[in-house]
Amino acid sequence: MSKTTLTRRGMLRTGAATGAGLALPTIFTSGASAFTNEPGDSEVVLGFNVPQTGPYADEGADELRAYELAVEHLNGGGDGGMLNTFSSKVLDGTGILGRKVSYVTGDTQTKSDAARASAKSMIEKDGAIMITGGSSSGVAVAVQGLCQEAGVIFMAGLTHSNDTTGKDKKANGFRHFFNAYMSAAALAPVLEKLYGTDRSAYHLTADYTWGWTQQESIAAATEAMGWNTVNNVMTPLASTDFSSYIAPVLNSGADVLVLNHYGGNMVNSLTQAVQFGLRDKQVNGKNFEIVVPLYSELMAKGAGENISGIVGSQNWDWKLEDEGTKAFVQSFGTKYGFPPSQAAHTCYAQTLIYADAVTRAGSFNPCDVAAALEGYEFDGLGNGPTLYRADDHQCFKDVLVVRGAENPEDEFHLVEIVEVTPVTQVTYPPDHPMFAGGDLGSCNPGA
Amino acid sequence: MLGLSKKDTRFLLIVIALTLLTPILLQPFPEGSGLAQFNAGYPDLMQRFAIFGIFAIGFNILFGLTGYLSFGHAAFLGVGSYSVVWMYKLLSYNILPGLILAVIVSGIFALAIGYISLRRTGIYFSILTLAFAQMSFNLAYSVLTPLTNGETGLQVYTDDPQILAGENSPTSPHLFGIVMRDNFWQPSVGGWEFTFNYGYYFCAIVAILAFYLSLRIFRSPFGMMLRAIKTNQTRLNYTGLHSRPYTLAAFVISGMYAGLAGGLLAAMDPLAGAERMQWTASGEVVLMTILGGAGTLMGPVLGAGFIKYFENIFSKINDSVLHGWFGWMPDGMEDAIISVSHFFVGKSWHLTLGLLFMLVVIFLPGGLVEGGQRIARMFRRKKTSDSDAEHHPKPAPHVGE
Numbered sequence: 001m002s003k004t005t006l007t008r009r010g011m012l013r014t015g016a017a018t019g020a021g022l023a024l025p026t027i028f029t030s031g032a033s034a035f036t037n038e039p040g041d042s043e044v045v046l047g048f049n050v051p052q053t054g055p056y057a058d059e060g061a062d063e064l065r066a067y068e069l070a071v072e073h074l075n076g077g078g079d080g081g082m083l084n085t086f087s088s089k090v091l092d093g094t095g096i097l098g099r100k101v102s103y104v105t106g107d108t109q110t111k112s113d114a115a116r117a118s119a120k121s122m123i124e125k126d127g128a129i130m131i132t133g134g135s136s137s138g139v140a141v142a143v144q145g146l147c148q149e150a151g152v153i154f155m156a157g158l159t160h161s162n163d164t165t166g167k168d169k170k171a172n173g174f175r176h177f178f179n180a181y182m183s184a185a186a187l188a189p190v191l192e193k194l195y196g197t198d199r200s201a202y203h204l205t206a207d208y209t210w211g212w213t214q215q216e217s218i219a220a221a222t223e224a225m226g227w228n229t230v231n232n233v234m235t236p237l238a239s240t241d242f243s244s245y246i247a248p249v250l251n252s253g254a255d256v257l258v259l260n261h262y263g264g265n266m267v268n269s270l271t272q273a274v275q276f277g278l279r280d281k282q283v284n285g286k287n288f289e290i291v292v293p294l295y296s297e298l299m300a301k302g303a304g305e306n307i308s309g310i311v312g313s314q315n316w317d318w319k320l321e322d323e324g325t326k327a328f329v330q331s332f333g334t335k336y337g338f339p340p341s342q343a344a345h346t347c348y349a350q351t352l353i354y355a356d357a358v359t360r361a362g363s364f365n366p367c368d369v370a371a372a373l374e375g376y377e378f379d380g381l382g383n384g385p386t387l388y389r390a391d392d393h394q395c396f397k398d399v400l401v402v403r404g405a406e407n408p409e410d411e412f413h414l415v416e417i418v419e420v421t422p423v424t425q426v427t428y429p430p431d432h433p434m435f436a437g438g439d440l441g442s443c444n445p446g447a
Numbered sequence: 448m449l450g451l452s453k454k455d456t457r458f459l460l461i462v463i464a465l466t467l468l469t470p471i472l473l474q475p476f477p478e479g480s481g482l483a484q485f486n487a488g489y490p491d492l493m494q495r496f497a498i499f500g501i502f503a504i505g506f507n508i509l510f511g512l513t514g515y516l517s518f519g520h521a522a523f524l525g526v527g528s529y530s531v532v533w534m535y536k537l538l539s540y541n542i543l544p545g546l547i548l549a550v551i552v553s554g555i556f557a558l559a560i561g562y563i564s565l566r567r568t569g570i571y572f573s574i575l576t577l578a579f580a581q582m583s584f585n586l587a588y589s590v591l592t593p594l595t596n597g598e599t600g601l602q603v604y605t606d607d608p609q610i611l612a613g614e615n616s617p618t619s620p621h622l623f624g625i626v627m628r629d630n631f632w633q634p635s636v637g638g639w640e641f642t643f644n645y646g647y648y649f650c651a652i653v654a655i656l657a658f659y660l661s662l663r664i665f666r667s668p669f670g671m672m673l674r675a676i677k678t679n680q681t682r683l684n685y686t687g688l689h690s691r692p693y694t695l696a697a698f699v700i701s702g703m704y705a706g707l708a709g710g711l712l713a714a715m716d717p718l719a720g721a722e723r724m725q726w727t728a729s730g731e732v733v734l735m736t737i738l739g740g741a742g743t744l745m746g747p748v749l750g751a752g753f754i755k756y757f758e759n760i761f762s763k764i765n766d767s768v769l770h771g772w773f774g775w776m777p778d779g780m781e782d783a784i785i786s787v788s789h790f791f792v793g794k795s796w797h798l799t800l801g802l803l804f805m806l807v808v809i810f811l812p813g814g815l816v817e818g819g820q821r822i823a824r825m826f827r828r829k830k831t832s833d834s835d836a837e838h839h840p841k842p843a844p845h846v847g848e
Contacts, residue, residue, distance in 0.1 A: 107794055
């Protein structure tokens with residue numbers, strides 16, 4: 001050990017050195033840009049953060065295809081897709097504000113942590129000005145929070161939970177996809193028409209936030225039209241065997257089973273419910289029915305013929321007849337050889353909507369972009385007239401009620417559209433109790 | 448110095464220098480060059496290197512010294528994160544109270560889990576810890592949602608009390624006003640760009656302290672006792688020693704390290720998700736330790752860096768990046784090379800990592816550290832080839848190497 005002696009000179013010297021050392025950093029911190037990752041004159045980087053591994057990898061792969069297509073169209077390649085049908089005509093195929101669009105990709109692994117790490121590296125390392133993607137509400141909420149803190153725009157991909165634009169809404173985050181409340185509001189009248197008002201429902205619900213918000217929404221909507229909710233059983237997320245949950249349904253006196261499951265969970269629970277012969281049963285003098293509130297083509301493919309006749313809801317379907325859908329399906333099909341999923345559609349639309357908002361605002365500053373998006377009404381992106389509501393950054397548009405096809409002609413025609421529920425029927429006030437408790441805060445441009 | 452031998456002091460100084468120079472060392476390629484993809488010197492990843500280094504150092508105190516393989520360390524990581532975020536919600540964005548609470552709470556957790564699990568050894572111990580961790584994960588994911596916010600992850604809302612937060616205090620994690628996400632220096636030298644970030648240097652200093660503490664534990668009589676347990680616990684018991692208090696102490700210490708690491712994760716990024724407690728996260732730290740070299744001081748840190756590097760850098764190489772690299776080749780050759788390399792980067796980064804892990808375990812059972820030692824020995828042997836190596840006793844390998 002060395003002995004320390006304090007001298008006046010030594011103290012002065014150390015003091016001066018420390019002071020200089022502390023002052024040094026401040027020379028370099030003068031802010032050069034007005035907001036995080038201000039793009040240069042020739043190029044702008046977008047971050048596509050999708051699940052490439054894990055349970056939603058299929059959705060993620062399809063989302064990535066859609067993003068690549070959107071970038072191609074923005075840069076003037078391909079046939080232009082929905083750029084030609086979009087009601088706003090400011091995008092001309094020369095990138096965004098004259099800058100060529102490039103992109104980076106990352107793997108969310110369907111885990112909040114990994115998704116945030118990946119988004120952070122896009123922002124910190126690659127200089128991404130906008131982050132988009134996600135195939136699960138937990139991930140979307142986590143990344144949305146990160147983008148709010150970092151000061152970039154987040155355009156949510158596939159996320160269906162009420163919370164994304166409810167209690168977890170953020171000023172920098174925007175969602176095009178529909179939500180559990182809208183599913184319920186669209187489904188209820190169709191269920192009433194098909195199955196009547198005197199029904200007893202039994203819910204099996206995936207035991208986490210998304211499952212709960214969906215169960216809450218469906219139960220509220222069906223009870224409002226006279227249905228009775230017999231029971232709601234939570235199933236652990238990682239279950240693959242649902243037989244022990246399905247057996248009690250038969251003796252409960254219920255005549256409708258609602259499966260609040262998604263992805264592989266739903267494929268398993270539905271398959272097992274059908275194998276148990278639920279659909280052939282007669283309860284209370286009525287046919288036993290199964291409802292799957294959130295549908296996707298990929299799940300329909302997984303469940304195979306078990307899906308026939310089962311009702312659910314979708315954000316979009318490639319079989320719609322409007323111009324936007326036709327243009328998108330055309331260019332997607334030409335490039336990849338099969339029709340796009342609804343996940344692909346929402347991601348493609350989000351990219352275009354963002355590019356359009358930047359162009360209309362004339363700036364990449366997140367606050368200007370947010371202002372351009374808030375309360376914006378547009379058409380021609382496959383969902384009919386759509387509004388980006390300023391109060392919660394949720395898109396309001398028509399919702400599809402679909403049913404599994406009885407005799408599908410091929411693997412792309414597994415679901416058929418029963419009804420297009422008009423937007424007025426699924427609109428709710430921003431302070432609806434299921435969405436209460438959140439606060440948009442103010443937009444954050446970062447730096 | 449600091450109660451260390453000369454050799455250890457030198458070792459510690461090297462570690463300190465490496466840690467402090469990380470922002471430069473990890474940025475070997477100039478910006479704009481094709482190889483810039485492999486740069487890792489951005490704040491988030493550097494923070495992760497330091498944090499998972501701490502996690503692995505702590506795990507190594509248990510696994511490397513006593514040989515008890517815990518498959519449930521992620522539980523403590525998660526507990527640490529939740530503690531810190533709760534302190535944000537209740538007090539303020541200052542990270543210090545949260546970090547202290549994280550260490551204490553994870554210590555209590557480790558005491559409870561260790562007290563039960565350490566009644567068994569070997570595979571039974573591993574399974575017990577795995578069960579506890581899975582239990583914690585499921586509790587956090589759904590049952591305890593009011594406390595953990597379930598799948599969505601715990602985060603701070605504007606209507607949280609934050610009773611200690613002043614009007615002008617930062618709205619992201621900070622240490623007495625020093626905001627963790629801020630960079631204090633971003634020089635650009637030639638084509639090279641470096642980022643010096645407050646958060647990283649905070650993690651780095653904590654990591655150096657954690658490393659020093661673990662060095663002292665390795666060299667202490669207590670560390671010797673732990674190694675004795677690993678070597679032959681039965682014999683130790685026959686000599687009349689009760690070994691469980693020692694293993695329990697090691698378990699609690701390594702649990703506290705994990706809690707600290709989890710707390711730091713939340714200190715850098717104010718969110719605590721339940722996946723942090725999943726068994727894959729527990730498995731990851733085992734991989735880190737084995738890949739780097741179990742029982743060595745530096746190994747786990749190297750392993751942590753290695754895995755995090757792959758997760759963050761290789762997973763981002765997509766087909767368009769590959770096209771950029773191999774664009775100069777003739778078309779057929781380019782497509783062939785891309786379709787092969789496609790299986791090892793981007794979404795298939797797990798495959799590359801798995802292959803490397805197999806190679807290391809098969810050819811370098813002592814981990815990356817053994818690889819380093821072999822190379823060093825190769826050079827040393829050349830120099831001293833004329834000395835009478837055969838008749839000298841082999842020096843005991845230095846655990847710090």
